[in-house]
Amino acid sequence: MNTLLEQDQIRLDNYISKVKERAAQFLGYPIAVDFNYDELLPLLRYPLNNVGDPTVESTYDLNSRSLEMEVLAFFADLFRARAGEWWGYVTNGGSEGNLYGLYVARELYPKAMVYYSEATHYSIQKNISLLNMPSIVIRTQENGEIDYEDLCNTIKLNRHLPVIMVANIGTTMTEAKDDIIRIKSIFKENAIAASYIHCDAALTGCYAGFLEPKPPFDFRDGADSIAISGHKFLGSPIPCGAVIVKKIYRDRIGREVPYIGTLDTTISGSRNGHSPVFLWYRIRQLGLDGIKRRIEESLELAAYTITQFQSIGITARRNENAITVVFPQPSQQVILKWQLATDAGRSHILCMPGVKKQHIDLLIADIKTGI
Numbered sequence: 279m280n281t282l283l284e285q286d287q288i289r290l291d292n293y294i295s296k297v298k299e300r301a302a303q304f305l306g307y308p309i310a311v312d313f314n315y316d317e318l319l320p321l322l323r324y325p326l327n328n329v330g331d332p333t334v335e336s337t338y339d340l341n342s343r344s345l346e347m348e349v350l351a352f353f354a355d356l357f358r359a360r361a362g363e364w365w366g367y368v369t370n371g372g373s374e375g376n377l378y379g380l381y382v383a384r385e386l387y388p389k390a391m392v393y394y395s396e397a398t399h400y401s402i403q404k405n406i407s408l409l410n411m412p413s414i415v416i417r418t419q420e421n422g423e424i425d426y427e428d429l430c431n432t433i434k435l436n437r438h439l440p441v442i443m444v445a446n447i448g449t450t451m452t453e454a455k456d457d458i459i460r461i462k463s464i465f466k467e468n469a470i471a472a473s474y475i476h477c478d479a480a481l482t483g484c485y486a487g488f489l490e491p492k493p494p495f496d497f498r499d500g501a502d503s504i505a506i507s508g509h510k511f512l513g514s515p516i517p518c519g520a521v522i523v524k525k526i527y528r529d530r531i532g533r534e535v536p537y538i539g540t541l542d543t544t545i546s547g548s549r550n551g552h553s554p555v556f557l558w559y560r561i562r563q564l565g566l567d568g569i570k571r572r573i574e575e576s577l578e579l580a581a582y583t584i585t586q587f588q589s590i591g592i593t594a595r596r597n598e599n600a601i602t603v604v605f606p607q608p609s610q611q612v613i614l615k616w617q618l619a620t621d622a623g624r625s626h627i628l629c630m631p632g633v634k635k636q637h638i639d640l641l642i643a644d645i646k647t648g649i
């Protein structure tokens with residue numbers, strides 16, 4: 279077996295040490311780091327590829343389609359999709375799921391107007407540009423949730439057009455959730471004849487179904503497609519995600535590709551065959567109870583974080599049932615040390631599984647001493 283040159287070995291060892299060190303000071307992004315996939319290491323020796331449609335077998339047999347289908351069934355269930363009436367695939371992340379949702383919506387309603395709030399993740403704007411769709415940005419309320427009045431007034435001006443709505447189920451900065459039942463009532467008020475709701479539930483989708491009260495975001499509430507990130511709340515060494523849509527929509531997109539022996543229904547051709555295994559393993563390891571416990575612990579930690587900020591005279595806030603705590607931007611040193619996402623004078627902490635009270639205490643101490 280080829281080995282690395284000594285200087286390359288040193289370079290790699292240093293890099294690995296740095297990753298370990300930085301993973302211990304990682305509070306500003308919605309990424310769980312509390313996983314261990316060592317049992318799956320043997321799979322790193324195989325080129326797993328789920329090219330094409332997960333529901334159609336391919337002649338490329340080195341794939342993880344059967345596990346991918348179990349992962350998708352888990353999410354379809356969590357999102358209360360009707361049995362046998364959903365379709366989806368494991369994506370490279372939330373952004374791709376958003377692209378897919380918008381792509382499906384555009385194929386259904388090519389003349390529609392897309393609406394999304396100003397707190398929406400940048401992937402939506404980019405995907406809308408890629409798909410060349412017309413769109414209007416709607417104001418947000420103070421907490422990051424869409425301004426329903428502005429939405430209603432804007433839709434009224436374009437009521438002759440079908441509506442494609444991107445609802446945020448957990449915005450990036452404040453984890454605000456748009457209420458899709460309320461949004462649907464706005465469609466009704468304006469006698470909108472054709473509409474489509476895509477839910478960007480990148481972080482929150484994995485646990486929104488366990489929250490009380492449950493935010494309206496799923497298929498029974500009126501969603502047409504839902505995208506989540508897999509590497510966020512569940513945790514994965516490789517970015518990944520899932521998108522679930524109503525099955526009838528996918529049938530409008532698929533094309534047969536004889537050389538891979540499957541349907542071309544996904545955004546990318548070759549698809550990561552390892553990430554469905556990671557997700558499958560994590561879901562089976564945790565089970566519904568484990569996921570529920572994770573969110574309870576995270577919510578508890580978020581409440582603790584707010585009180586710790588209070589104790590040093592800083593007002594920190596969070597939305598109802600959110601694990602994102604927002605506070606005034608601290609010093610640049612603190613931002614860099616704890617990898618805090620910062621925008622318009624505000625920073626946030628994500629109380630992700632794996633973050634402990636000690637991490638919060640250390641951050642608070644740093645802010646207090648003004649390092």
Ligand SMILES: Cc1ncc(COP(=O)(O)O)c(C=O)c1O
Nearest residue numbers: 371372373399448449450480507
């Ligand atoms: C609300 C929201 N949507 C989409 C994304 C994009 O997800 P990904 O990074 O998995 O592509 C993010 C990422 O932080 C997000 O916060």
